[in-house]
Amino acid sequence: MADLNDQELADFAARLRAMKAELAEVKASSKDASAVVQLDQQSVGRLSRMDALQAQAMAQETDRRRMLDLRKIDAALARIDEGEFGYCAACGDAIERGRLDLDPAAATCVAHAK
Ligand SMILES: [Zn+2]
Numbered sequence: 001m002a003d004l005n006d007q008e009l010a011d012f013a014a015r016l017r018a019m020k021a022e023l024a025e026v027k028a029s030s031k032d033a034s035a036v037v038q039l040d041q042q043s044v045g046r047l048s049r050m051d052a053l054q055a056q057a058m059a060q061e062t063d064r065r066r067m068l069d070l071r072k073i074d075a076a077l078a079r080i081d082e083g084e085f086g087y088c089a090a091c092g093d094a095i096e097r098g099r100l101d102l103d104p105a106a107a108t109c110v111a112h113a114k
Pocket residue numbers: 088089090091092093108109110111112
């Protein structure tokens with residue numbers, strides 16, 4: 001670990017776990033929302049049905065992104081365990097501290113960010 005001490009690593013780990021808990025919470029509440037949409041779908045006309053389908057597609061896309069975020073967070077937590085946290089997955093250089101502060105799940109340096 002070039003420039004992160006144990007305390008800093010513990011702080012990042014805590015933030016990552018909090019982010020994960022938040023995502024799980026949002027997912028649980030959005031499931032209720034999509035259940036309501038499905039009920040509406042059966043009881044209303046064609047136009048509303050299309051709205052409902054569109055809303056469902058958007059919910060699925062949001063779900064997909066949330067899954068990707070979760071995977072990113074899990075990968076970052078694994079890197080902390082393996083002592084590789086804070087290094088770019090593409091070039092191996094230390095990731096900018098400001099970037100990690102902004103997104104502790106960042107796996108690459110600024111130069112290799114998509
Ligand atoms: Zn890099």
